[in-house]
Amino acid sequence: MGMAQYISARIVYAVVVSMIIVTASFLLLYFSPNPNIQAAAQQAALGGENPEEAVERVKEARGLNDPIHVQYMQFVENVYTLDWGWSETRSEPVTDAIVSSFKYTAQYSVPWTVLSVLIAPTLGIYSASRMYTWKDHLATGFAFFGYAIPNFFFAILLVLVFGVWFEIFPITYDTTVPILSLENAWQLVLPVFVLVTGSIGGTMRVARNESAEFMNADFMKTAKAKGVKPTRRYTHHVLRPTLVPLSTSLVSALFALFVGASVLVEEVFAIPGLGRLLVQSIISQDTSLVLGTTLVFTFVGVVGNLVEDLVFTMIDPRISYDDR
């Protein structure tokens, strides 16, 4: 299999996975009670009308009386044409709600991702180059701490210490400050710090263990014999082969955190981003919004896996496309 074929196979696979998830979502919704219908029935009963008639009306209007395959086709079409319905609680189209929330998620996600990508390999390779010294132990200890401490608990701790006790950082996120202002940067310090600590823990360990293998490789001796500086030996000869296993770990850590931990960090710091939108929509029983936000997160996950595979092919020239 050639590279082009491999890449198209991965893309087809990503589409299949997304289809499966969309189908699963549809089936879940199809076989579950619809809060809108119940609401309509309740309203009709309260207004002295016949609840059953009202239910019929709503069902007819929403196409819920159509056969399942018609509904399914309609559902799939809506999903892929980004026609994700109307959010009752926010009184705006679901896509609009998602776009406006995404603005906040991006504000801390971008610095956090950039920092993680920079720090994790650097720290890992630094640690490996000083293996079993106190500096290595310190770095690995920090990594283990970040890896093991629950992000939301760490966030709470930081809020408690730096927000409540020392009052250095604001406790809750202020949406009124301009995006490109010092205040905004300042209030994003803690969330970004929590997420960076969480994401570099595992990745730094992978970087350390993988690069340790290359630290003493013969080609490092060759490079030294060529008169290459230690820093260049690390940034080129060690980093490049380490990136192969590292990219997998890094990309999956970032996406896992994006989907999982960012929801919690947004909750703790009250950032009105995508994660918070999802939680709020579940709590307020806003079906369209729940569906829309879950779809965003699942698509991000699917795309993440795809990116991971493609990055892999770019970094390691030896990759065999048949093995995967």
Add this chain to the structure above:
Amino acid sequence: MSVNDNLLEVKNLTTEFRTDNGMLTAVDAVDFSIGEGETVCIVGESGSGKTVATESITGLVKEPPGKVSGTVELEGKDLQSMNKKELRQVRGDNIAHIFQNPQEAMNHCYSIGWQITEALQVHQDVPDDEARKRGIDLLERVGLANASARFDDYPHELSGGQKQRAMIAMALVGNPDLLIADEPTTALDVTVQAQILKLLNELQEDYGMSILFVTHDLGVVAEIADRVVVMYAGKVMERGDVFDIFEEPSHPYTQALMECIPDKGRETDGIPGTLPNPYNTPDGCRFAPRCDHANEDCTIGDQPEEIEIERNHEVSCVYYQSGYDSSVVRDSELESDSSSTEMGATDD
């Protein structure tokens, strides 16, 4: 030999490693020198410290756990007293290395062209296109067919012999005065070995460089060496011109090595016994525990002084000291030529 015209002068070179089990002395007060345009071979069985000795010259030994002492002078300049930057300049420009396993010695993530021109980029700030041109020229010079296309290939796309050719190109890119070749043919097929040796001989003439060649294979020594240094357990046993060594191997260890050359038309069992424990080397001659002729004097004191038995031919063996009959050792060599079982019989 005269000291003045030597390119490289190594004196009292000692390399130790700190390990969990204590200090390990891999190279113990070794001297040798290499003249301009000369090829010197260091010979010895695996683990005798040859590789560590050559890697100590340019400081490739990792410190710590390694610790190198002694003096290494390149054209009169002491490498040991150089700072790191000067030393890097020497590594790229004056002394180049090629290693045993070209597969491992190349970074699998970069094209061979990138790796060949890296030294140029690092030391001389040569523009990309010029570096590329020089890289391709070198690849052609080392006999890689279709060099301009091969320049962008990755190591895994080359055969073992091609990789070693590329490694040689990588070493030659800075026009080195000295090429240190550490068993460069060991991992290759016999036919490829011969080609590589021939190539090295040609290149030496073209570039006028000296070669320090490390091998355990006396057959290779005969092909390439001008002078030979025989090492055992971190010590020099014998040294001399290649003809003297082959005509008249004088140290029992050298003789034993000669016995191991397979093309003498008979079976060889190798040398009985094993290398001494590097943490606790025996007193006296390092080879004494495995030597047929060892007497009490061989197991006391230090390794015997090297004695010049003829011009430029030195041996570290008590039998050549005054008061000993060196013919005991020499004769046994003649004897064992006629009956090889003699050696085994006297061994206990």
Add this chain to the structure above:
Amino acid sequence: MATEQPDTFDEVNWESVRSSSGIVNLALKTKLMLITTLPLLALWLYDRVAVGQREKTFVQLGKDLGLSGPFETLGLTWNPAGLDYIFIFTIFLFAFYMILPLYENPRMTRYYWKEFKRNRPAVVSLVWLAFVFVVGIIGPLFIDKPEPDILKSFQPPVYATVDTANIVQCVGEASGGTCQGTWQHPLGTTGSGRDVLAFMVHGTTITMKIAFITTLIVALIGISVGTISAYSGGWVDETLMRMTDIVLAFPTLIFFLMITYIYGASLGLFIVIFATFAWGGAARYIRSKALSVAEEEFIDATRISGASRYRVVRRHIVPNTASSIITNLTLLVPGFLLAEAQLSFLGLGDAGLLSWGQLIASGRSSLEYAPWIILAPGFILFFTILAFNFLGDALLDALNPEAESEAEK
């Protein structure tokens, strides 16, 4: 197998070993498993059939057996739910298939222990997890469920104080506008007046339930899929591995949120959903391990000698991959604990559950003046997750000596 273990290979009585394949001579662990599981099964059936929704199982059982008196004096009013039965079953499995073999093979155990105790953090972790385990199993027997009592809300831990403005009434001494903590509530109380320590002890049981039951499910599915895939090859392998890929790519947390949205949250649902989507890694791992084991010659030898496919998998592949399975599972558990705590914290868990996560969630709004509600369970959760990670890493090192020696080069 005989209960007396010969110390050396040549002392093995091969006759007795050979004859032990009969049904009568079941392995001790299997016997014990049967002896304990059958009554459990009976109790479960009795619970399903004879005990009504509102009655407590053991109260009813006491009545039916005419032992109400003794039961009452013993305080036996336990009312196990479906999950409790599975939990007890997994504990039996753990005891008879993990602990008992260690006891039966003292020589092997000593060897493992010698290797293991070189890793200090791992030993500390093991002690901590053993402590959590014991508290989780027997703690609820001694400490009653914390009942809400609004009059006792926000009582500070012992030696700590709280501003009386934040509380209804002070159990300890109140002076100068601050309320002192008492030994009555060593770790304080929550906003609804529940004792934090008692809450945490019951939370430990929940933690153990999550750890054990998810592990059991993941192990079952992961081992089956992994070994079948490795051993069958061909299209079976291909299909199972593509399934595994999908499971791995599946956003479990988000999926669970949708399920919660529709059906409401419960611990059982949590365990089932997370376990059914967590076996991907284990299956892949076991498949690759099993493939390398299957390539070894003795597997061929057993196949040639006519052993059935099942037997090869059961007797040769699974035991040889056991160590990697255990390591993999040890590293999976902290993820489940974290997920539960996170969901509870988001208010998407089962609010009636006495879990650490619910305790942390209950302290959210009062963080500024009653941080103990969050800090106590938060640190316990952190330590437990840390311990699982340390233990998993130590197992990885102990079972993979090559990695160690390579690193030391």
